[in-house]
Amino acid sequence: MRIGNPDLKWEITTQKDIGIEFAVLNNKIKGEFGYYQKDTKDVLYQTELASSSGLYTVISNLGNTQNNGIELTLNFDLINKKDLKWNFGFNAATANNKIVKLNSS
Secondary structure, rough: EEOOOOOOOOOOOEEEEEEEEEEEOOOOEEEEEEEEEEEOOOOEEEEEHHHHHHOOEEEEEEEEEEEEEEEEEEEEEEEEEEOOOEEEEEEEEEEEEEEEOOOOO
């Protein structure tokens, strides 16, 4: 059984993305680079209550979070002949997640 929360708000998320695609040496080397930032306000969180209360959980707004990261993709056409094609690809990414605000309760 879950207890209601009259102070509960919707989560609000905003996201920003920026990226660039490129190709050099007659398209033999291609790549993409991107950055993102996602900010979430009033994150919903389900809290367990003491079993002696007769209720099990309550949903509340935990606080605010921020996620950001970068992604890099590189593709190389090493050999591109009629009877033989050899490609190599590489992908790397980072992700940083943090709680920027915790509500008191």
